[in-house]
Structure formats: C-alpha cells, structure tokens
Amino acid sequence: MTFDLTPEQDQLRDAVRALGRRYGHGYFVEKAKAGEHTTELWAEAGRLGYLGVNIPTEYGGGGGGITELAIVCEELAASGCPLLLLVVSPAIAATVLNRHGTEEQRKRHLPGLADGSQKIVFAITEPEAGSNFHRLGTVARRDGDGWLLNGRKCYISGVDEADHVLVVARTEDSSTGKLKPALFLVPTDAAGLTRSKLDMEIVSPENQFLLYLDDVRLPADALLGESLDAGLPALFAGLNPERITVAAMGAGTGRYAIERASEYTATRKVWGGRSIGSHQGVSHPLAHAAVQVELARLMIQKAATLYDAGRDLEAGVSGNMAKYAAGEAAALAVDTAVQVLGGAGMTTEYGVATLLGAVRAGRIAPVSREMILNFVAQHVLGQDKSY
Numbered sequence: 001m002t003f004d005l006t007p008e009q010d011q012l013r014d015a016v017r018a019l020g021r022r023y024g025h026g027y028f029v030e031k032a033k034a035g036e037h038t039t040e041l042w043a044e045a046g047r048l049g050y051l052g053v054n055i056p057t058e059y060g061g062g063g064g065g066i067t068e069l070a071i072v073c074e075e076l077a078a079s080g081c082p083l084l085l086l087v088v089s090p091a092i093a094a095t096v097l098n099r100h101g102t103e104e105q106r107k108r109h110l111p112g113l114a115d116g117s118q119k120i121v122f123a124i125t126e127p128e129a130g131s132n133f134h135r136l137g138t139v140a141r142r143d144g145d146g147w148l149l150n151g152r153k154c155y156i157s158g159v160d161e162a163d164h165v166l167v168v169a170r171t172e173d174s175s176t177g178k179l180k181p182a183l184f185l186v187p188t189d190a191a192g193l194t195r196s197k198l199d200m201e202i203v204s205p206e207n208q209f210l211l212y213l214d215d216v217r218l219p220a221d222a223l224l225g226e227s228l229d230a231g232l233p234a235l236f237a238g239l240n241p242e243r244i245t246v247a248a249m250g251a252g253t254g255r256y257a258i259e260r261a262s263e264y265t266a267t268r269k270v271w272g273g274r275s276i277g278s279h280q281g282v283s284h285p286l287a288h289a290a291v292q293v294e295l296a297r298l299m300i301q302k303a304a305t306l307y308d309a310g311r312d313l314e315a316g317v318s319g320n321m322a323k324y325a326a327g328e329a330a331a332l333a334v335d336t337a338v339q340v341l342g343g344a345g346m347t348t349e350y351g352v353a354t355l356l357g358a359v360r361a362g363r364i365a366p367v368s369r370e371m372i373l374n375f376v377a378q379h380v381l382g383q384d385k386s387y
C-alpha cells in the first residue's frame, strides 16, 4: 500500500495548483457576479492538457485515469476555482463516450473535450422523477432512420456553454415493449430544444437550466453507442467518475476554506498579543474540519485507484462514500471558516462565504447524501431496498 502519488501525478498537482492560483477565487467570483464564464481558465487548462488527462492519447488526451482528473478537480477547487463542468464534461461525458460511444463518436468528440474546445453537459434529472430515475419521462421514438425526443429536464449545468447535451431518455424495447434508458448526443442548438435559466443561490460562473425537448429530431447516430443495449451500461459508466471528481472538488474547496481561515486566525489579534487561533474554541473546529477533509481525500484516492484498476463495483462503494464524506467535509470546512473569520467571514473580500451555496449544493447534487446512505445501507449493510 502506498499513499504517494507518482512523480508525474505530483507534477500534475503542482502545475494545476500554479494555474489555479494564477486565477484564484477573486477571478472566479468576479466572473460569477458579472454573469460571465471562466472562459480563459478553461481554455488555458485545455491547452495545458489538464481537461483531457483521463482521455486516451489517440484522441488527444493525456492517457491517464480518474486519479489524474480528480487531481485537476481538487487543485483548481483548492485554489478557489471549483469548476463544476469538470465533473460534467471530462468526467461524465468523456468517460461515457470513451467506454460506450461508437468509434465515430469518439473521434468526433473526444479531441475537443480533451483540449477544451468542446463541452458536453449531462441531463438526467427531471422535475417529476427527481432522485427516482426509474420514473424518467423523456421519451425517444423512432422517426424514420432517426429519433424524436420529447421531455423535460431540470437543474442542467452549463447548457449555455456547451455544444452538446448528453440526454438520458427512454426508448421502447422492441422485444419487451418496456421503456429502457438510452443516451443521446443532442446539439444545444437543435430545433425544439429550448432552455430557461434557473435562479440559483450559488455564487458560480456556471449556470443551471430547465430544458424543454419538444419534438427534437435527431439523426440515427445521435444515439450513443452501437445499439440501444449501450444505454444502461453507458449510464452506469458515468456514475463513478462523477462521484469521485465531485468529491475531489469538495475536498479541494474544503482545503481552500481551511487555508483562508488558518491564515486569518494565526494573525488576527483582538485579546492583547495572542492570535485568535491560540484559543482552542477557534482552532479546534478548524482542526476538526481539516481531519474530515483529509479523511475524505483518503477515500477519494481509494475510489480513484479502484476505478482506474477496472474494479468498478468496489469503486462504486468507495466513490459513493468519498462523495458523501467530501460533501459533508466541504460544508463543515466552509461553515467553520466563515465562523472563525467573524464578520470578515461574511464579506466577499475574504472569499469564504461565497462558497456557502456551492458546498450546500454539494450535499444534494449530483447525488444526495440520503441516496448515498440508501446505497450504503443496501449494498454494504445488506438492508432491504427502502424505495
């Protein structure tokens, strides 16, 4: 057992950290408040190869795994730039395409995802179905050689920045007549696809949307994979990378908040010559949060290692646990940082309260803490399914 990164992974961590620090949380917040995107940071990360670290070299990527992508997510977040679209585009979409797309789809999309010139976002959540994906109501019907999609999606991140949305729909199985999941690559400018921006209480340059699919006509090759049978495995293929990278983002955000807070409490003096950090009422909550973040990082490393070793089922358990632990740790770290900074904690300038919405959302999305607990109760503890 080793807890060391390889020299290449160490270099990647240092290089991404340097890039993230050059932009920093001030840049992230400025973009968010101006209603703009982090276009420059994304483009530079793409040029430097960080967005494609997990994409095979033959499609222009770095040939690494989710371990490398988790490093990118964590380090950018630890610099104050938690980019949710890293989870959606390189983690979910690139993995799904690489594992289950046709060769033609891989060639068409992976190089652009690797260099950042393309973004593909992911749409599964629906207003009526919520956490219960068995109730998905977006339906794809055969339309000549192609497909006709109808349905609604909600909270879909980054549609305004993306070329395509990977839409999870259902098709009728010709043999059983039952509806089964299928994924479709829908261009964001497709006729019949409209969107409206949701007002979210999260300081982020990335936006969430309601999506309306009204008779969206798609060619045959918009269906992800060689046949309808690719749907279910493709859907599952995205889950582990999603959970591991979102956990990494949470751990990075937690580190960022604790670092900001520790700098402050080590120097702030209001009782004579001693720093407020010398009071255990201030330092212990911070130390406690640091322990929780570090524990989450360990589970992230384990999950990423298992995933990259092809041990998907075990990675599923660890990935869910990592996502749970990191979500809780990030929320605790940011809340604690706000508290120990006192009034400064609520200012924009000190850059911690700006993360409250994001870390709160991290306990709900992309999978809620309750649904993870359901998963652990059922698959680890052997309890009957509760829903």
Ligand SMILES: Cc1cc2nc3c(=O)[nH]c(=O)nc-3n(C[C@H](O)[C@H](O)[C@H](O)COP(=O)(O)OP(=O)(O)OC[C@H]3O[C@@H](n4cnc5c(N)ncnc54)[C@H](O)[C@@H]3O)c2cc1C
Residues within 6 Å of the ligand: 088, 121, 122, 123, 124, 125, 126, 129, 130, 131, 132, 154, 155, 156, 157, 158, 202, 208, 361, 364, 365, 366, 367, 368, 369, 370, 371, 374, 386, 387
């Ligand atoms: C910032 C943000 C970005 C997002 N981006 C995307 C995206 O890009 N693409 C996408 O498809 N979706 C996205 N989502 C949606 C997200 O995945 C869902 O919000 C999440 O899966 C929960 O679904 P819901 O909101 O419908 O909650 P519901 O399913 O209505 O659940 C409400 C509450 O009830 C709990 N609950 C529900 N069922 C059970 C049960 N059986 N046992 C115990 N508790 C239960 C839930 O945990 C939750 O706390 C995003 C959401 C947010 C907030």
